Amino acid sequence: MTSHIILTGDRTTGPLHLGHFVGSLQNRLAFQDKHTQFLMLADAQALTDTDHDVVHRNVLEVALDYLAVGLDPAKNTIFIQSQVPELSELTYYFMNLVTVARLERNPTVKEEIRQKNFQRDIPAGFLAYPVSQAADITAFKATAVPVGADQAPMIEQTNEIVRRFNALAGKDVLLETRAIIPQTGRLPGPDGKAKMSKSQGNALHLSASPDEITQFVKSMYTDSKHLKINDPGQVAGNAVFTFLDAFEPDISFVDDLKAKYRKGGLADSVIKQHLEVRLQELIAPIRNRRLELAKDPAHVMQILKAGTARARTVAAATLGEVKSALELDYFS
Amino acid sequence: MTSHIILTGDRTTGPLHLGHFVGSLQNRLAFQDKHTQFLMLADAQALTDTDHDVVHRNVLEVALDYLAVGLDPAKNTIFIQSQVPELSELTYYFMNLVTVARLERNPTVKEEIRQKNFQRDIPAGFLAYPVSQAADITAFKATAVPVGADQAPMIEQTNEIVRRFNALAGKDVLLETRAIIPQTGRLPGPDGKAKMSKSQGNALHLSASPDEITQFVKSMYTDSKHLKINDPGQVAGNAVFTFLDAFEPDISFVDDLKAKYRKGGLADSVIKQHLEVRLQELIAPIRNRRLELAKDPAHVMQILKAGTARARTVAAATLGEVKSALELDYFS
Structure with missing residues (x-):
């Protein structure tokens, strides 16, 4: 794999959870040694549908999560979106390159509008957020963006804007x-069905206490027909096995457990205990580092300040090229 | 009249003409001694529907028009919109305060979409330009904005955003x-009907040569039934009288002319000659100052640079208050 410039990040609407760990943080940890990675705390984007006090508070929370899992500020540029004003300026100009009808057709936006129940009262900022994303991605000249399969249309939207802009500029700016x-599927909540998410209230945070982990595992669904230990049990759709697949590195051990469970004779309490050990082991060092880091929030903000300054330098260079291509450079 | 902070300006899509002089420049000349006036060269807004090379070129042209008619850079803050990035940042955040449906209902935008024949292909930036205007107006804490009657809904849109923002902030930011x-009606073209505008191709520019003025007056419609000098003539809808009303300060002289014309015995050539004298007198000093100023475009750009710096200071202060109210001030 060639070296990429990657832009990724999270809306700062709540602390991160195990679903983020499996779906994105693990990848970022792998990427940080091979690629140039920009990690954006997307507070401005979060404001399109979340109250500002929630958004503000969670900038620090998400930053703590990043640092606690091992995302290294020396290897990544961790920055706060709203503190890079070049991004809103790019958004402003890109808005002329996309039609309202095209934004309304965007399948990701359509689905989110349905989920959020906006009906006709879609905030203009929400409809325009793919344009804002295009600004974020292009500002850093990102060559790759990790996204869920349902977010792929956003990348296509970005590339449409890129092509329109370059055609307008007469060169590849x-x-x-x-x-x-x-590759990994989305981690579900304890029922094994709905995906883990803050809004579903089914998330296990990366800062979870030992007791919260215990309670979470206890609440997990297994096979509702597996009433007696000696009954054969179902593995498919069994949340505990879904989690073991995600968190138990010893694959043949999990395969053995599955075989025994299918055959009958393996208690739910046993597989849950295995899982709990793994989750306690996984989360303990993250929680501890997080508690340590949380003692000095000013230090974390200092890291974000430095990252934001680096991000601004890159974004300002791109904005300069964009404004120059649009002949908006009168005084230079 | 109490002293106001006024924001006004022009989209930089072409040099200004007599219609602008009557409709806005004259007012600005009166305002500049009584009010704090921000004059915006709206290049960014012009980009929502005009090619960037046209927009760029006309920044200087409009600035020359401003200075040539006597708008004084010591009394006004003359600035280039795109060089005040705080305005796009404000626009970005205000986008969350207005729904797509509300923007689509805006009567001014609706009419312009019809005129420009955008159909379904409305650029998002065009639909959002009332939000951008709200950013411009509020950035300078303008208490008054001179607009045509058809633009009044834009002011209502701005005030809706102001009220929503202040409610969100919990204070009057x-x-x-x-x-x-x-008060003055819109100046028509030489046919006395269609309003004077660049797009109609019926405009007399403030830089018009003596010969262009002569030709313009020659081409003006009077009363198509006034075939012989001694026939009674119509004054209403007679473009020459419309112009005399606008440009001849001696009202009783115009009243006499009208009375004679109605009675019969006053040739079209005579009233045209009066008008031509007035227009030559009006435009000659503007044209001469304009030619003089155009010899040193760097000096004009220096004026715009200084004005833009002043405008940025004001806009940055407002943006700071806005971002602080949204708790987007992590590093201060």
Whole structure:
């Protein structure tokens, strides 16, 4: 794999959870040694549908999660979106390159509008957020963007804007990007069905206490027909096995457990105990580092300040090229 | 009249003409001694529907028009919109305060979409330009904005955003504004009907040569039934009288002319000659100052640079208050 410039990040609407760990943080940890990675705390984007006090508070929370899992500020540029004003300026100009009808057709936006129940009261900022994303991606000349499969249309939207801009400029000012779609499926909540998410209230945070982990595992669904230990049990759709697949590195051990469970004779309490050990082991060092880091929030903000300054330098260079191509450079 | 902070300006899509002089420049000349006036060269807004090379070129042209008619850079803050990035940042955040449906209902935008024949292909930036205007107006805490009667809904849109923002902030960060709707009607082209405009190709520029003025007056419609000098003539809808009303300060002289014309015995050539004298007198000093100023475009750009710096200071202060109210001030 060639070296990429990657833009990724999270809306700062809540602390991160195990679903983020499996779906994105693990990949970022792998990427940070091979690629140039920009990690964006997307507070401005979060404001399109979340109250500002929630958004503000969670900038620090998400930053703590990043640092606690081992994302290294020396290897990554961790920055706060709203503190890079070049991104809103790019958004402003890109808005002329996309029609309202095209934004309304965007399948990701359509689905989110349905989920959020906006009906006709879609905030203009929400409809325009693919344009804002295009600004974020192109500002850093990102060559790859890790996204869920359902977010792939956003990348296509970005590339349309890139092509329109470059055609307008008469030269390749902006770079097309590509989606990195993770191999791992989405982690469900304890019922094994709905995906883990803050809004579903089924998330196990990366800062979970030992007791919260225990309670979470206890609440997990297994096979509702597996009433007696000696009954054969179902593995498919069994949340505990879904989690073991995600968190138990010893695959043949999990395969053995599955075989025994299918055959009958393996208690739910046993597989849950295995899982709990793994989760306690996984989360303990993250929680501890997080508690340590949380003692000095000013230090974390200092890291974000430095990252934001680096991000601004890159974004300002791109904005300069964009404004120069639009002949908006009167005083230089 | 109490002293106002006024924001006004022009999209930089072409040099200004007599219609602008009557409709806005004259008012600005009166305002500059009584009010704090921000004059915006709206290049960014012009980009929503005009090619960037046209927009770029006309920044200087419009600035020359401003200075040539006597708008004084010591009394006004003359600035280039795109060089005040705070305005796009404000636009970005205000986008969350207005729904797509509300923007689509805006009567001014609706009419312009019809005129420009955008159909379904409305650029997102065009639909959002009332939000951008709200950013411009509130950035300078403008208490008054001179607009045509058809633009009054834009002011209402701004005030809606102001009220929503202040409610969100829990305090009055932004100021509501009010429209100043000029008393004078819109100046028509030489046919006395269609309003004078660049797009209609019926405009007499403020830089018109003596010969262009002569030709313009020659081409003017009078009363198509006034075939013989001694026939009674119509004054209403007679473009020459419309112009005399606008440009001949001696009202009783015009009243006498009208009476004679109605009675019969006054040749079209005579009233045209009066008008031509007035227009030559009006335009000659503007044209001469303009030619003089155009010899040193660097000096004009220096004026715009200084004005833009002043405008940025004001806009940055407002943006700071806005971002602080949204708790987007992590590093201060």
